[in-house]
Amino acid sequence: MKDNLKDILSNLNPDIDQETLLLYLQGKLSAEKQHELEMQMLDSDFDIDAMEGLQSLSSTQNVSHLVEQLNRDLRKRTAQKKSRREKLRLKSDPWIWVTILITLLLIVVSYLIIHQFLKS
Known part of the structure; x- marks a missing residue:
């Protein structure tokens, strides 16, 4: 898997290992481990919504493509804001x-x- 997916997953819950989350998404965890992971994630509604969203995607290629697209859009928007700030800043x-x-x-x-x- 690409590191971009790991970057997104690292923001979910700092107590949960990224590799464990990837295995959970791929369905490669044992039932006991899945239950343990779900219990850890019950504390945060954001974590639950994020995992449901990632599970609803049909394949990991879609996730990778989505991550790349989001990163591109984010870089584009931050570059636009930065250029606007530079234009407004007084040159001394x-x-x-x-x-x-x-x-x-x-x-x-x-x-x-x-x-x-x-x-x-």
């Missing part, structure tokens, strides 16, 4: 800071000169 050019600093210094010096001129 060092020349802008130098210009602002010089302008502020000129204002302060002008104020001091005018103040001294009016005082005398």
Whole structure:
């Protein structure tokens, strides 16, 4: 099986081994082990729904294809959001800071000169 399927299965329940989940999906576990695994998963509705969804797929090829498609879509959406964030982010050019600093210094010096001129 592909590692992508193992990645999805690892998010179900950290207490359950990935290989055990794969064997459960393939129906290669003994009845006792299946019952034990189902008892561990009863604590979480998400785990139960996820396993039912994976079992409802007709073959493991469909699961692998589905995982690849989901990963592609996720990468595409995150890349779009990242590019939007980059466009909105202000670019800090060092020349802008130098210009602002010089302008502020000129204002302060002008104020001091005018103040001294009016005082005398």
